[in-house]
Amino acid sequence: MALESEILATALAMRRDGEPAFHGFALARRLKDERGSRSLTAHGTLYKALGRLEGFGLLTSRWEDGEIEGRPRRRLYELSGRGAETAERALAERRAKPSPHAATASRPVGRPA
């Protein structure tokens, strides 16, 4: 569930930044920036995780309305009420419990695809 937790935390951060709805690529870019990683999350891994979170009722999704000129329609995800609660709890737990990598590694922790 590591990626799923990361997605929830990032979605919460995006919501606090005034971006409650996000699409797949925007999330991948944000995850990359927050991890300080060199690569974006793989397509299969990202969309499978988003599907799982939606299946758990932690995210909701909808397609953009109508035809958008110059680009394909995006699927927009949003934290559900339960998703926001879960993300808040996970963040609070993370803050209360220091990461085991924090003391030993200064480099960002990447995750496999």
Place this chain on the structure above:
Amino acid sequence: MKPERIAALVLRWAWLYTRNLPEPAGGDRVAEIEADLHDHIADARAAGAGDRHIAREIASRALRGAPADLSWRAQARARPTAKGAGMHRPARRSAVRVALVTAGVLAIPLTGMAVSDEVRWSAADFVFAAVLLAGTGALLELALRRPRNLVLRLAAVAIGVAAVALGEADDAPGLVLFGLLAIAAAVALTLRRRVRPDPRSG
């Protein structure tokens, strides 16, 4: 290589692994990947990245995600999505069963005609027997799936009795045998229900 060419290949891969998946899961995934690829190329170009770098990045994302794509496909195939899809399968199985039994029973007089002069069935006889067998078979299949429905079992018994009476009058042992089998099947269904009561009845 142009990132658009790699994107087209990735999209083709998405088409491949979403093939024959129930909608909207398959179509949604392809549309989502298409939007992602477009956004990726546009974003990277706006940030000043070269085409080769973008193409490499897209290929890397697709390759690293391929195992997850395949496991997602397996899950999507296993998941019953449309309400009707799960209900049609038993009906199809029933229809196949009835067709096989009908064909099997009709093969007996057909073989008899081929090896002996004593068996003489006309095309009309075959059609009549096929309708009778398939109709009764379908009725029994329905009775099996709806064990609480007494009317279906009574209808099967009525057909059986009619067949026995017709067979006796017309001196057709095959028809009598069919009638007896239909009655026996309906009785067996009733006994089966008594031994194993329907769990829904509490």
